[in-house]
Amino acid sequence: MSAAELSLWFDFASTYSYPSVMTAEARAAARGLRLRWRPVLLGPIFAAQGWRDSPFNLYPAKGRYMWRDLERICATEGLPWRQPEIFPAHSLLAARVSVAGRETPWLGDFVRGVFRAQFADGSDIAKPETLAAVLAEIGAGGEALEAAASEPVKQTLRAEVAEAQRLGLFGAPSFTVGEELFWGHDRMAAALDWAGR
């Protein structure tokens, strides 16, 4: 029997995705579950709700709360935290590199490396050199960065966004187990429980 699978849907610009991304693979492995990384773009998903920007920018009370909440969560979970200067970051290239590298053994390290670069080190993840540095650090070649602009990668990412919408996803991080959807970093425990049933 193969291990049950939990999908983690995230956007590289998503603040609450940071603590999920940094901890999900270890927590899934501890329960014998397989984690599937599902990078998506919230832009088209938000646009479908009528939002042309992050809701944290559109609704200032929500935004102020989120920054404080993230700081507390990272303190509780022992994660380094620095509020990025640009929010939301332009996450398209990082998403495409992840799609290009989706069959490689370094995918998890890359995802965590990019989140760390943004939310711990304050780097701009829109820049190819930031992503190249992460790839170099984890010992991956630059092929994925070159493949990021290829048509199959673009199409796969578009298909993943469509699949996210079909599953009812409206924010990130989200978790799915089959058709069952869980939204938010605070739902990771419930999603792990569901996957392990």
Next chain:
Amino acid sequence: MSAAELSLWFDFASTYSYPSVMTAEARAAARGLRLRWRPVLLGPIFAAQGWRDSPFNLYPAKGRYMWRDLERICATEGLPWRQPEIFPAHSLLAARVSVAGRETPWLGDFVRGVFRAQFADGSDIAKPETLAAVLAEIGAGGEALEAAASEPVKQTLRAEVAEAQRLGLFGAPSFTVGEELFWGHDRMAAALDWAGR
């Protein structure tokens, strides 16, 4: 030294407030904390964000998810659950009765009784007879229902909404410990930890 205090801000129409309201007093007491009930109206708070209805009605994907999520949460926490026919309920009268009864020993029982009437029994909490039945069931007189329309009660409720906004509240349930704000049923544990520090 008096016990540290945790405020629970809620609207009687708020779905996620249901599991918080049903469990908060016992969880606070177990840690030697005092729970302060803070009924408010989300209407003016949402209006300040530009929402003329519940975000769960304005954003259908969010709404669909919320109903499923609530069902799962109630199953996990062992709470009876029935999706109300009217959403959001008209919660003004229940809020005013709570304000009128804020110095009584039955306040907690009343709040829980109204949430149970709505989310377990499917009653319409906008009706005075629903609230009268809850008051009778907990052995409280009908005075609070009569006092609900009084000017001091209305003014106190308005002042509480203003205080909630000053604290940065934008949804319910929310918890505050002094000026520290926690939003959502899933933040109750963090709020209890904060109050107990």
